[in-house]
Amino acid sequence: MAKEITTRGDNYSQWYLDLVNKADLAENSAVRGCMVIKPYGYAIWEKMQAQLDKMFKETGHVNAYFPLFIPKSFFSREAAHVEGFAKECAVVTHYRLKNDPDGKGVVVDPEAKLEEELIIRPTSETIIWNTYRNWIQSHRDLPILINQWANVVRWEMRTRLFLRTAEFLWQEGHTAHATREEAVEETLKIINLYADFAEKFMGIPVIKGIKSENERFAGAVETYCIEGLMQDGKALQCGTSHFLGQNFAKAFDVMFSNREGVLEHVWATSWGVSTRLMGALVMAHSDDNGLVLPPNLAPIQVVIVPIYKNKEELDRVSAVADQIIPQLKARGISVKYDDNDNKKPGWKFAEYELKGVPVRLAMGPRDLEKGTVEVARRDTLTKEVLPVEGIDEVIEKLLADIQENIFRKATAFRDENIRKADTWEEFKTLLTEKGGFISAHWDGTPETEARIKEETKATIRCIPLDAEPEEGLCIYSGQPSAQRVLFAIAY
RNA sequence: CGGGGUGUGGCGCAGUUGGUAGCGCGCGUCGUUCGGGACGACGAGGCCGCUGGUUCAAGUCCAGUCACCCCGACCA
Known part of the structure; x- marks a missing residue:
């Protein structure tokens, strides 16, 4: 199961x-x-x-x-x-x-x-x-x-x-x-x-x-x-x-x-x-289906799963895989052909999703007739059927696209989760209700930082290098502050 | 170091008032299957964490002990 x-x-x-x-x-x-x-x-x-x-x-x-x-x-x-x-x-x-x-x-x-x-x-x-x-x-x-x-x-x-x-x-x-x-x-x-x-x-x-x-x-x-x-x-x-x-x-x-x-x-x-x-x-x-690995760090970037009823069908699928694999490798793409007969395709699909393999190709009798292959991407969980002809180039672009998409998604999430707080109450509310980074003024003293940590568990993660100077008042002590720092609950 | 929990086939678990251990997954063989975690038949596999006690009899009760996990305080 x-x-x-x-x-x-x-x-x-x-x-x-x-x-x-x-x-x-x-x-x-x-x-x-x-x-x-x-x-x-x-x-x-x-x-x-x-x-x-x-x-x-x-x-x-x-x-x-x-x-x-x-x-x-x-x-x-x-x-x-x-x-x-x-x-x-x-x-x-x-x-x-x-x-x-x-x-x-x-x-x-x-x-x-x-x-x-x-x-x-x-x-x-x-x-x-x-x-x-x-x-x-x-x-x-x-x-x-x-x-x-x-x-x-x-x-x-x-x-x-x-x-x-x-x-x-x-x-x-x-x-x-x-x-x-x-x-x-x-x-x-x-x-x-x-x-x-x-x-x-x-x-x-x-x-x-x-x-x-x-x-x-x-x-x-x-x-x-x-x-x-x-x-x-x-x-x-x-x-x-x-x-x-x-x-x-x-x-x-x-x-x-x-x-x-x-x-x-x-x-x-x-x-x-x-x-x-x-x-x-x-x-x-990663998501609730398992790992999502960026192509640049995935041990297997592409997995090919053959779909077949018998040895003869497998041989025909393998023949096509044997053409695709060297093309992918020539582009520096790591590929695994999983023709393990002990596991069913559905099992393999779930397993490689769990392991975060960025791209999955599935090929069966229907594809053989039409000269196509099913391409599934892990980051979006979407699938499309594409011609085998020129698939290596498509996959190379797809991997780059996945890499970029993963980063874009994480960046959007991160940006949505940086919030400014200008009062102590606002700070505490944001922290408990939203989490993420909170950008706030701090008087620069270890004592204030320690008190904030005691009361909220949040620590100063860093004083961002690109922070703009901005006059303000410390969120906790009310003392003058020259710039905002980032607070968060940390691992 | 506090608080909680768990130790039983490889993994996940069940085991009632004590009576000699079972289920699912996995594993092996064979057959049918194969486009989103297949099914059937047969089979292998256990010092019930460890030590002591109670008892005719302990996975089960009692005492002790060890280990690990989770939640806090400390930290990359």
Whole structure:
């Protein structure tokens, strides 16, 4: 029977979990808070990785790899950084097990206690800056533009597949520069790169902005972010790029001699996106029938389902498919011909819809007679019958159209869900009745932000980069404010 | 860390006043089907989360324990 999916209207978070499970993206593992990313889900992540990796390299970055373990003492070097991460660190204290003297399996060998405990990286700034110290002496060693693809661990109390897991995959860029200007430029370059990626590849419109002090990365001078809006009206931080100033250079004593031979501290940035983007992808586009994947990230862009009564009919359909498939592949389109005889066409239709395959072609005896094929698109759930002749070109255009349509739809939704509030009452009403982003004046103090969060659960998602200056009064305190910021309930 | 819930074939579940475990899906074989999740016949598959207790007898009652999920507080 059908794989039942909870509808978005019934229970949005259950709908999300159903999709992740039933579309074979990921499942919970035997380890609390950690997920198993299944092949179909991982294939999407690999597409994200490939594209981002290409974009990083095009902007002059190179990949490297730093260790999973970080000596505990490194962590205490940068005060704000420790404070931010200390509460959620996994710690390695021993390096050996031994047979349980009582004969029940194995126990930690108390003899094997580490001199210095190791932290499992929640992020790698400390180990990296400790390493950069040895790499940097002169301005000629700069800039260093390194990215690493890695896993990190943050011991979260409450987890959700992809959106927040104890272990997750990500990339983290760590760059070192001779000047403040250059580091700031790098920070901005990356946030723009992330926004491009989110919009052009994931089809998710994002708002670029700066984090308030409360939301800033622990150890950063300034945190830039891209914020997306999910279909339930909650915001999701999709990526961050940090200007770290000289904080880590000072903590790890990383200095270079400039052109005048004077020693200066190095300027730094760090930036990352994670498997959380998988969650964003699901929640931004999908519907009650299953996933809706943008063609640019779909592991299978086109599926061909043959319809036949017997071997002879299948052979005839396959002969036509054999003509179409190479034409599609020649255009760089990934295609799957599903001639699995164990499943009926109807079953396959439902299954590929659940998995978000952008385009489905169905071909049967009726098509053979007329030289046609049925083309169904996932985003609109519409079908039309078209000539096989020239279908490759049609599909190439169709995929581009689907990519664009998905983005347009998400953009319209996002734009409809940014609302201005000018009074506290209006703010609260909009938040509970509509959700989405609320654009409002704020006095700029962490105290006010904290109070608003306490009373409404909404946080400042960002101060948009493109915000127009506008005199106003803080929605909460009534103090003067120079521009609006975006509030939302966030994941 | 609080509050709630669930542990029974691969998955989803039922199992009444205790009496020796069943249904759907899936799986295997065969046949008929095949343009929106097909049908029939036969078949395989279970230490009822774990430990202890009560009892002639425990999936069921009692105590303990572990795990996971959902909802909050903290966070990308």
